[in-house]
Amino acid sequence: MTGPAAPTVSAAWAGPLLQSFAEAGYQRAEPAILQPAEPFLDLSGEDIRKSLYLTTDPGGEELCLRPDLTIPVARDYLASPRAGQPAGFSYLGPVFRYRGGHPSEFLQAGIESFGRQDRAAADAEMLALALKATSAVGIDVEIRTGDVALFIALIDALDLYPVWRRRLIKDFNRKITLEQDLERLTIASAATRNEYEGVLAALAGSDRKAALALVADLMSIAGATALGGRTVAEIADRFLEQSTLKGGALPRNALNLLKRFLGISGAPAEAIAALRSLAIDTGLDIAAAIDQLEARVGFMAEHGIDTSKVRFATAFGRGLDYYTGFEFELHSKGNGAEPLVAGGRYDGLLSQLGAAEPVPAVGFSIWVEALTLADHARATARGRLA
Known part of the structure; x- marks a missing residue:
C-alpha cells in the first residue's frame, strides 16, 4: 500500500x-x-x-x-x-x-x-x-444543506432540450460553480468551431433517434462499429450534444432564471419563501419539490434542530452523480474547509x-x-x- x-x-x-x-x-x-x-x-x-x-x-x-x-x-x-x-x-x-x-x-x-x-x-x-x-x-458545527431535486424540478419545468438537461444536471453534480459554467456554455455554444461542422449541421434540430440513425449510417459507410471505445449510441449522443450547444439552445431568459434560482440561500424558511416567490413570478411548476423541502424542515424541527441555524443553498451540491434529493454537510465552526x-x-x-x-x-x-x-x-x- x-x-x-x-x-x-x-x-x-x-x-x-x-x-x-x-x-x-x-x-x-x-x-x-x-x-x-x-x-x-x-x-x-x-x-x-x-x-x-x-x-x-x-x-x-x-x-x-x-x-x-x-x-x-x-x-x-x-x-x-x-x-x-x-x-x-x-x-x-x-x-x-x-x-x-x-x-x-x-x-x-x-x-x-x-x-x-x-x-x-x-x-x-x-x-x-x-x-x-x-x-x-x-x-460546534455549521449545517450546510441543499436539494438537487429542486434543481432537477426547475430544469424539467423549463422544458429545455434533453441535451441541455443532461449537461446542466451533470454540471450541478460536479464541484464546479454552475453559475460560471452557465456563462461558459452559452458563450461556447455560439463561438466554438468544430472539425465536424457538417455532421453538426446535419443534426441541427434532430431528436436522439434521428441522430442515432445518421451516425449509424456514417459509421457503416466507414466500416466501423465503435470509435475510441465509444459505441454508436455514445457517439450519437455526443454529436447531438455538440449540435444543440452549437445552436445556442439555452435561451437567455432561462439563463437569467437559473441564476436567480442559484442565488437563493439562507435559513430554510427564507429560502422556501424565495422559492415560492420565484415559482409565482415565473409560472413554473416546482411546487411539489418545494413542498418536500418544507416538510423536511418541519421534521427537522420535530427532532429538536434549530432550523434558523441551518444554512440552505439552492447551489449546494456534493459533487456526486448519484444524489437525487436532500444533501448536507456538517463543518467545524471556524475551520470548515472539509466536512x-x-x-x-x-x-x-x-x-x-x-x-x-x-x-x-x-x-x-x-x-x-x-x-x-x-x-x-x-x-x-x-x-x-x-
Whole structure:
C-alpha cells in the first residue's frame, strides 16, 4: 500500500455512538473489505480508477479494496432477504483510497437507510443522527444543506432540450460553480468551431433517434462499429450534444432564471419563501419539490434542530452523480474547509446496483479522522484556556 500509514485513531466516542445508532434501529453492517471494482467504476467513472487499490482474481474479475462503505452496504442489503423492505444499517471500518499525501487507509463510520417511503422524515432523521455524532464529541458545527431535486424540478419545468438537461444536471453534480459554467456554455455554444461542422449541421434540430440513425449510417459507410471505445449510441449522443450547444439552445431568459434560482440561500424558511416567490413570478411548476423541502424542515424541527441555524443553498451540491434529493454537510465552526460528516438522498443507486424495483435510500458518512482531529483541537484549546 502506497501513501502514508493511517494514524492511530483514539476515539472513545465511536463505540458508544454506534451503540446509540443500534438502539435507534440501525443494525451493524460489516461488508467485505475486498469488493468488485465494477460498481465503483460504473457509478463514479473511470477517473476513480487512479484512486483505487485494484487486483484481479484468477477468473479475471477486477476487485478493489473498498474505497467507501455506502456501495458495499447497499450490495449486502440487496443480497439479503430484506431487499426492498425498510432496513437501516450503521458501520465503522477502514476504507482504502489514494488521497495524495494523506493516509490511504482511513476509518469511515455512518448510516444507510433503505426502503423508507416517508422521505422527508427519513431525511430529517439522518441529519439529526449526524448531529448526534458531532455533539457526542462536543464540536460546534455549521449545517450546510441543499436539494438537487429542486434543481432537477426547475430544469424539467423549463422544458429545455434533453441535451441541455443532461449537461446542466451533470454540471450541478460536479464541484464546479454552475453559475460560471452557465456563462461558459452559452458563450461556447455560439463561438466554438468544430472539425465536424457538417455532421453538426446535419443534426441541427434532430431528436436522439434521428441522430442515432445518421451516425449509424456514417459509421457503416466507414466500416466501423465503435470509435475510441465509444459505441454508436455514445457517439450519437455526443454529436447531438455538440449540435444543440452549437445552436445556442439555452435561451437567455432561462439563463437569467437559473441564476436567480442559484442565488437563493439562507435559513430554510427564507429560502422556501424565495422559492415560492420565484415559482409565482415565473409560472413554473416546482411546487411539489418545494413542498418536500418544507416538510423536511418541519421534521427537522420535530427532532429538536434549530432550523434558523441551518444554512440552505439552492447551489449546494456534493459533487456526486448519484444524489437525487436532500444533501448536507456538517463543518467545524471556524475551520470548515472539509466536512466532518456528509450525506444525502440517493434513490437511484440501488437500481443501478441491480435492484428489480426502485428503493428509496438516504444516509451519511462520518469522516472519523477529521472528527478525531477536530476533537483533539477542541480539547487542546480547552486545555490552553484552562
